[in-house]
Amino acid sequence: MLPLRKRRLNAAQGETxxxxxxxxxxxxxxxxxxxxxxxxxxxxxxxxxxLAYAAAFWLAGFLLVxxxxxLRQLSALQITADMPAEVFAGGYxxxxxxxxxxTRGRWLWLCSENDFANPRTPPAKLWRAWHIGSDGLPVFQWxxxxxxxxxxxxxxxxxxxxxxxxxSMVQCVxxxxxEAVVFPAPVPxxxxxxxxRSGETDRQRPPAQGGDDLAYLQAHRQGASLQHVAWKTYAxxxxxxxxxxxxxxxxxxxxxxxxxxxxxxxxxxxxxGLLCFRVLxxxxxxxxxxxxxxxxxxxxxxxxxxxxxxxxxxx
Numbered sequence: 001m002l003p004l005r006k007r008r009l010n011a012a013q014g015e016t017x018x019x020x021x022x023x024x025x026x027x028x029x030x031x032x033x034x035x036x037x038x039x040x041x042x043x044x045x046x047x048x049x050x051l052a053y054a055a056a057f058w059l060a061g062f063l064l065v066x067x068x069x070x071l072r073q074l075s076a077l078q079i080t081a082d083m084p085a086e087v088f089a090g091g092y093x094x095x096x097x098x099x100x101x102x103t104r105g106r107w108l109w110l111c112s113e114n115d116f117a118n119p120r121t122p123p124a125k126l127w128r129a130w131h132i133g134s135d136g137l138p139v140f141q142w143x144x145x146x147x148x149x150x151x152x153x154x155x156x157x158x159x160x161x162x163x164x165x166x167x168s169m170v171q172c173v174x175x176x177x178x179e180a181v182v183f184p185a186p187v188p189x190x191x192x193x194x195x196x197r198s199g200e201t202d203r204q205r206p207p208a209q210g211g212d213d214l215a216y217l218q219a220h221r222q223g224a225s226l227q228h229v230a231w232k233t234y235a236x237x238x239x240x241x242x243x244x245x246x247x248x249x250x251x252x253x254x255x256x257x258x259x260x261x262x263x264x265x266x267x268x269x270x271x272x273g274l275l276c277f278r279v280l281x282x283x284x285x286x287x288x289x290x291x292x293x294x295x296x297x298x299x300x301x302x303x304x305x306x307x308x309x310x311x312x313x314x315x
Contacts, residue, residue: 011028016078017172024071028166033063073106073161073173081142081154081176089149089185089273095142097157102136107163110140113156113173127160127218149272151311174275183309185279187273215242217302241302255282257293272312279308 026034037060044052082096099106111126130140146152157174217230220240230241259279262271275291282289283305291298291308293315298308 016076017074017174019075020170022071022074022170022171023172024168024170025065026168027162027166030063030066031061033167037063061171063167066167069164070161070168070170072104073108073163074159074170077102078217079157079159079174081178083178083180087146087152087180089146089180093146093152093173093180093182093183095144095154097130097140097142099132099136102134103131104134107161108110108132108134109160110142111158112142112144113158116158118281146182150270151180151314152180152182154178154180166261181310181313184269184276185271186277189274191278191281217243218304220301229244255287255289257267257282258295259287260292268315272315276309276312279305279312 037056037142037170040052040056040059043273044056078100080098080100082098084093084095087093097110108130109127110130111128115126128140133137142157144152144155157176158171159174160171162169216271217233220229220242220243228244257275259271259275262274266274279289279291288300289304290300291311293311296311298304298311301307
């Protein structure tokens with residue numbers, strides 16, 4: 001028996017569902033067994049059949065224990081959601097759900113509350129099974145479509161279980177306050193080859209590593225010289241980073257990735273995708289660059305890739 005679409009449940013705020021957030025109702029099997037209990041009790045009452053009394057009370061006790069065991073499937077369950085590191089528009093945000101501190105086996109069915117409320121979606125296609133072991137594994141991967149760039153609010157998650165005997169169904173809805181940032185989908189195109197403007201960079205020259213003053217640290221690139229690795233930082237954090245130094249006056253300046261390079265009237269979402277592609281290409285080639293947006297210029301710095309992509313997502 002599938003959950004009713006019209007049923008609205010109280011949402012469990014945070015990682016653990018309270019007893020008030022649980023909703024339990026009988027399944028068709030449970031209703032049939034309850035009717036059988038009533039019939040057996042009436043037979044024993046009218047005909048004074050002790051065996052009918054015994055069967056009715058035994059079956060009633062079985063139903064009560066089954067409902068309590070069914071409630072234990074969701075009671076005291078802690079679910080943590082790890083947000084994805086990067087999400088691009090048009091793809092999926094894959095959240096990893098884990099049962100923190102779980103000590104017993106659970107059999108659950110999960111689906112997005114937004115999909116559940118859509119009457120056009122067949123109920124049988126909504127649910128995905130999640131069998132949690134006594135060690136809290138495996139991790140459940142929840143795929144959420146990321147249609148547009150910007151903030152992606154995590155929809156409520158509905159969990160249901162009919163274990164262990166299928167005579168009742170317990171349900172709960174989880175909500176998480178967190179949200180992910182969806183980066184614009186990169187739009188492949190030919191990179192512009194324009195002469196450098198005054199104060200800008202020579203777009204064809206490789207980055208200079210000269211100079212004596214340390215400017216910033218960036219992620220280590222495969223094949224880069226080990227002489228520029230920040231070994232002290234690696235010893236402390238275990239993260240391999242390359243040193244970037246202030247360039248001398250005669251060195252090549254940074255490439256400027258500017259919104260003004262695109263034709264006037266370009267759609268804002270498409271323009272964000274074009275700039276995203278150029279940022280990713282500059283990162284792939286290891287070129288120093290600056291991202292120019294209206295009233296904002298993002299200069300080379302540690303974590304520039306994430307800063308630029310986030311700025312394009314929220315632009």
